Amino acid sequence: MDIEVGGLLGLxxxxxxxxxxIKVIQSxxxxxxxxxxxxxxxVLPVIGLVLWFFLGPKG
Structure with a gap:
């Protein structure tokens, strides 16, 4: 089961x-x-982004 992200969505x-x-580093x-x-x-670009959005350091 390969999931490829390309084109505009990948960008x-x-x-x-x-x-x-950048926001994590500035926190x-x-x-x-x-x-x-x-x-x-x-390591997990999509899942990591979603997790960071909801659970990541604020400020």
């Missing part, structure tokens, strides 16, 4: 993932939490 996902990583969370969120977003 949008890439932009949102980069935006999420006031502990370094370990930041590293964990960046790894989750990089």
């Amino acid at each position: 949008v996902l890439l932009i949102l993932d980069v935006w999420a990583i 006031s969370a502990d370094i370990g939490i930041k590293v964990l969120w960046v790894v989750v977003i990089l």
Whole structure:
């Protein structure tokens, strides 16, 4: 079961993932939490983005 994301949807996902990583780095969370969120977003781009949106560090 291969799921391919390409074209415009892939570009949008890439932009949102980069935006999420920047927001994680700019947050006031502990370094370990930041590293964990960046790894989750990089390893699981779609699920990591959704998880970060609902559960990630705020501010």
